[in-house]
Amino acid sequence: MWTELKAYHAKIADRRIDATLNAARAEDFSVRQGDMLFDYSKTTIDATARDLLIGLLDKSGVAAKREAMFTGQKINETEGRAVLHTALRNLDGGPVIVDGVDVVPDVRATLDRMTAYANDIRSGAVQGAGGKITDVVNIGIGGSDLGPAMAVRALSPYHDGPRCHFVSNVDPADIAEVLRGCDPATTLVIVASKTFTTIETMTNARTAKAWMGAKVADTGAQFAALSTAMDKTAAFGIAPERVFGFEDWVGGRYSMWGPIGLSLMVAIGPEAFRAFLRGGQAMDTHFRAAPWAENLPAMLALVGIWHAQVCGYGSRAVLPYDNLLGRLPAYLQQLEMESNGKGVTMDGTPVAVDSGPIVWGEPGTNGQHAFYQLIHQGTRVVPCEFMVAARGHEDDLHHQHQLLVANCLAQSEALMRGRTLDEARAKVAGKFEGAELERQARHRVFPGNRPSTTLAYPTLDPFTLGQIIALYEHRVFVEGVVLGINSYDQWGVELGKELATALQPVIEGEKGTEGKDGSTAALVGFLIKSGV
Ligand code: F6P
Numbered sequence: 310m311w312t313e314l315k316a317y318h319a320k321i322a323d324r325r326i327d328a329t330l331n332a333a334r335a336e337d338f339s340v341r342q343g344d345m346l347f348d349y350s351k352t353t354i355d356a357t358a359r360d361l362l363i364g365l366l367d368k369s370g371v372a373a374k375r376e377a378m379f380t381g382q383k384i385n386e387t388e389g390r391a392v393l394h395t396a397l398r399n400l401d402g403g404p405v406i407v408d409g410v411d412v413v414p415d416v417r418a419t420l421d422r423m424t425a426y427a428n429d430i431r432s433g434a435v436q437g438a439g440g441k442i443t444d445v446v447n448i449g450i451g452g453s454d455l456g457p458a459m460a461v462r463a464l465s466p467y468h469d470g471p472r473c474h475f476v477s478n479v480d481p482a483d484i485a486e487v488l489r490g491c492d493p494a495t496t497l498v499i500v501a502s503k504t505f506t507t508i509e510t511m512t513n514a515r516t517a518k519a520w521m522g523a524k525v526a527d528t529g530a531q532f533a534a535l536s537t538a539m540d541k542t543a544a545f546g547i548a549p550e551r552v553f554g555f556e557d558w559v560g561g562r563y564s565m566w567g568p569i570g571l572s573l574m575v576a577i578g579p580e581a582f583r584a585f586l587r588g589g590q591a592m593d594t595h596f597r598a599a600p601w602a603e604n605l606p607a608m609l610a611l612v613g614i615w616h617a618q619v620c621g622y623g624s625r626a627v628l629p630y631d632n633l634l635g636r637l638p639a640y641l642q643q644l645e646m647e648s649n650g651k652g653v654t655m656d657g658t659p660v661a662v663d664s665g666p667i668v669w670g671e672p673g674t675n676g677q678h679a680f681y682q683l684i685h686q687g688t689r690v691v692p693c694e695f696m697v698a699a700r701g702h703e704d705d706l707h708h709q710h711q712l713l714v715a716n717c718l719a720q721s722e723a724l725m726r727g728r729t730l731d732e733a734r735a736k737v738a739g740k741f742e743g744a745e746l747e748r749q750a751r752h753r754v755f756p757g758n759r760p761s762t763t764l765a766y767p768t769l770d771p772f773t774l775g776q777i778i779a780l781y782e783h784r785v786f787v788e789g790v791v792l793g794i795n796s797y798d799q800w801g802v803e804l805g806k807e808l809a810t811a812l813q814p815v816i817e818g819e820k821g822t823e824g825k826d827g828s829t830a831a832l833v834g835f836l837i838k839s840g841v
Pocket of ligand 1: 510647
């Protein structure tokens with residue numbers, strides 16, 4: 310199936326996107342879900358390519374796998390687990406059975422407990438030693454940090470609770486900076502860790518406990534835990550009423566819909582948090598029912614596959630023209646790269662094509678003044694995924710928002726149109742002559758025909774953020790199934806962790822560097838001499 314797609318791509322490689330881009334193509338090559346529009350008409354995908362791509366979905370059994378996921382079958386085969394983050398936002402759907410048990414009642418009971426606790430923190434019914442909680446510090450890393458940190462920032466216009474901070478890095482600079490601005494007597498620390506063994510999180514949690522203990526007698530009252538490991542949260546000294554549990558069928562990078570989202574719930578309130586869940590649920594319903602060509606996650610995935618596996622572009626840029634989504638690229642890096650950055654398929658054989666691409670990005674317009682030069686004129690093609698809201702939250706500054714939108718649309722237009730040598734010559738005519746004119750003109754040529762998509766939505770409210778995050782989760786799922794990859798394990802993070810554990814006594818000077826390669830031994834030697 311890849312051969313046919315690659316052959317077709319080669320056949321249309323010289324075709325210009327803008328040659329056929331009229332209103333009918335814009336309509337035909339876009340998808341709507343609710344009040345959201347996904348436009349992929351500024352790509353080289355045509356009707357034949359789309360049919361071939363949709364053929365991939367059928368050949369790889371995406372529909373059956375989708376049902377297997379939603380109904381709690383153990384599609385994470387290497388870990389023998391179901392993949393049920395969708396159950397966390399199943400606010401009014403039917404039962405979901407795992408190992409003969411309906412998991413929905415437990416999910417709802419935990420959501421109700423989170424709601425009561427969040428309300429108590431927000432109202433002051435739960436107090437710190439010094440009175441009402443003013444600051445919440447979420448200590449977690451990876452999926453126990455990136456999702457809530459991204460969402461707390463994205464929904465900052467809806468904050469009406471305590472300030473929320475995030476500590477993730479084992480680098481002491483991270484926690485020191487956060488704690489410096491907090492009062493231990495009015496701070497709640499949330500230790501977020503699925504496994505409750507992650508070294509960075511547990512080290513930071515102990516540091517926070519010591520910081521609080523210097524001023525607060527009963528630190529336990531100001532600590533909560535979010536985890537699947539109840540024995541470990543108890544051993545750390547967190548009472549069960551402040552522990553919010555979840556099951557192993559929630560992957561770390563898919564976990565912000567449940568207890569890992571507690572900091573978000575405290576920040577924006579349980580009602581707004583439920584709106585976020587409803588947005589995710591609306592995307593689930595759409596994903597399960599819409600025909601492929603009208604299915605937003607499926608088409609976003611197929612555009613991704615076209616660019617990464619068929620055209621061979623090695624990365625994709627996520628460019629939100631929405632400053633509130635400033636942490637979205639980092640969040641998507643984990644979601645997409647930890648899920649689909651793998652070299653073998655489910656049965657252990659090598660992946661037939663490239664695995665998932667490198668994902669990166671920055672909000673516009675900042676990126677325009679940094680790396681867009683390469684996107685427009687560099688020799689590598691970077692497919693760009695623009696995102697833009699019709700309205701921001703600053704009604705009195707709407708003219709600035711309009712300028713932002715104009716920039717977003719201008720960039721995708723510029724990438725597609727480019728500028729010919731003749732047009733460039735006309736630009737510099739009058740300023741230069743002869744050979745110098747020719748030389749100057751060549752620097753002003755833009756190749757164009759560079760693909761981009763745009764996701765447009767009315768405004769970034771909790772419901773819309775839920776739609777967006779669920780959209781990307783399902784994109785990852787579809788891409789993973791087509792590649793034959795297990796998107797829900799992450800064995801690639803293990804080796805570095807093991808070697809770090811082995812290196813710690815070497816760095817601390819308790820062990821020598823015997824058996825280490827020359828480079829690592831030399832670096833250890835340099836750092837020890839320099840005072841590590
Ligand atoms: O290092 C990878 C990872 O396991 C991620 O998948 C996960 O989100 C992160 O570490 C944190 O894990 P935990 O929530 O168990 O502390």
